[in-house]
Amino acid sequence: MATFKAVVRTPRKDGFYQVYIRVVHNTKPGYIKTDKIVTKQTVDKHGNINDPFVSEYCARMILRYADRLNRKDCAKWTVRQIIEYVTQDDEDICFSDYAWLYIDRMVDRGQLRNAKNYKLALQHMERYYGTTKIMFGQLTAPQVNRWIVELEHTRRAKEMYPVCMRQVFRGVMDEYNDYDNGIIRIKTNPWGKVKIPQADRAEKKAISPEECRAFFAAPLPESRMVDPLPELGRDVAMMVLCLAGMNTIDIYELRKEDYHEGKICYRRAKTRKARNDEAYIEMRVEPVIMPLIEKYGAEAGEEYLLNFHKRFSTADSFNANVNTGIKQLCKSMGMPKEQWYSAYTFRHTWGTVAQNDCGATIAEVAFAMNHSHGYTVTRGYLRIDFTPAWELNAKVIDFIFFSTAKSKQGLARGVDEPADKLFRLTERVMVYARAYFRREVLAEVSDIGFGTVDEVIARLAGQLPDTIPAGCAVQFRIKNVDADREAVYERTKGKGF
Incomplete structure (x- = not known):
């Protein structure tokens, strides 16, 4: 049993002594600071x-x-666990303070773009609550649901912001709650009763090869600028299209060391922190864009491959100016504003043309565009041969720029649209799952953090009683709460779990 005693330690600079409660447990001392001082x-x-x-x-x-x-x-x-337990009382903890700490940790890990989304989500929540000190006690299910209603008019934030804040909430529960020893500082979790809407499905941004040909053949609008934005927009759009849909941030961040033997070797910024293979890909530079590589090549002695860093301080600034240039060129072509393109248009176009006009499968398109396609772990173990991606990229370039063939536009699925409607999970979705044996619920879980169905089944299986005979089948009913979709799986004891 721990012992407690009121003590003082060294005097402060003003001559007063701070009063502490000394805790000794298993011969190890610890101290609890009080708000009292003595002379x-x-x-x-x-x-x-x-x-x-x-x-x-x-x-x-x-x-x-x-x-x-x-x-x-x-x-x-x-001793530390004892001090944490006896001092926790019922005082509320500041959610805002922890969320900023969570965001700072993301920045330290290099997850700058994700950290930006978390920051926007927290700031929106703080504006709704009217304080920069949101307490955990204020995060009740009805209140969080009312906050989500405020996001209904948005296309993507209504899903992204609540998911971000739910991840922060999960982080603080993992850090502050010691379930093994019954030390529970965050006693309630509203997210099981919160319905997060799905983001609006973006319109397919792909354009036809005929529209591509017209765009790149259009004359640049007159400008007094030495380096006009329409020219920059057109040239970068060409790079995106001819490098298998490479993102502008990856073009901006290319180093000279990333280019050798006629290949660009890089890790995709968007997903490199989330994949075992660090989203690594090698893409052969086709002759059609070699003049652009030379035109925008950085000077000798600079670390970057291209000179965009001289004009733009960040990748976001570069992307914004590229999109402005593309839109200015679209405007000069007489296109209606709602049909103007962006850099992402040409990424979608590459994937759609590859599948629609060049006979590629969805898996082949995903591979060339550096999507994981469900094989992130496998890719982390293999030395990948990227030749199929190079060959597919060459086919797309030949079809768009070196032929007059008409496209089959309209028959293809969108680049990001799955080929099937299989039940899928990600670590950010809320899962509610139950395990049934002989029509009786024997295990139940409601949580986030599951990347696969097997992870959910493993969690439920760990709760099942040992009395279930080997060879008996157990049904696992799993619901993706966010998408409101459910699937049932059956596993046999001794084989499936």
Whole structure:
């Protein structure tokens, strides 16, 4: 059993002594700081406090700590665990403070773009609550649902913002709650009763090869600028299209070391932190864009392959100016505003033409565009041959720029549209799952953080009683709460779990 005693330590600079409650457990000491101070005259030579008011205050604290600790089996706890448990009381914790810490950690890990989304989500939530100090006690299911209603008019934020804040909530529960020892500081979780809407499905941005040909053949609008934006937009759009839909941020960040033997070797910025293979890909530079590589090549001695860093301070600024240039060229072509292109148009176009006009499968398109396509773990173990991606890229370039063949536009699925409607999970979706044996629910889980169905089944299987005979089938009913979709799987004890 831990022992408690009111003590002082070294004097402060002003001559006063800070009062502490010393905790000793298994011969290890620890200290709980109080808000009381005493003078030298009220402390005897043994360090005992003679101030009656402070002594009475500390005695009440010690009684409260001892009473709380007597309700737990804490023999194997550390001093730190004991201090955390007895001092937790019922005080509320600031969600905003922890969320900013969570975002700072993302920045430290290099997840700058994701950190930006989390920051926007937190700032929107703080504006809704009217405070920069949102407390966990304020995050009730009805209140969070009302916040989500405020996001209904948005296309993507209505899903992304709540998912981000739910991830933060999960992080603080993992960090602050010690379930093994019954130390629970965050006692409620509203997210099981929160319905997160799905983001609006974006319109397919792909254009036909005929429209591509017209865009790249259009004359540039007159400009007094030495490096006009329409020219930049057209040239970068050409790079995107001829490098298998490469993103502008990856073009901006290319180093000279990434280009050798006629290949660009890079890790896709969007997903390199989330994949075992770090989203690595090699893409052969076709002759059609070699003049652009030379035109925008950085000077000798610079680390970057292209000179865009001289004009634009960040990848976001570069992307915004490229899109502005593309839109200015679209405007000069007489296109209606709602039909103007962006850099992403040409990424979607590459994938659609590859599948629609060049006979590629969805898997082949995903491979060439550096989508994981469900094989992130496998790709992390293999030395990949990227030749099929190069050959497909050459086919797309030949079809668009070196033929007059008419496209089959309209028959293809969108680049990001799955080939089937299989039940899928990601670590950010809320899952509600139950395990049935002989029509009785024996295990249940409601949580996020599952990347696959097998992970959910493994969690449920760990809760099943040992009395289920080997060879018996158990049904696992799994629901993707966010998408409101459900699937049932059956596993046999001894084989499936």
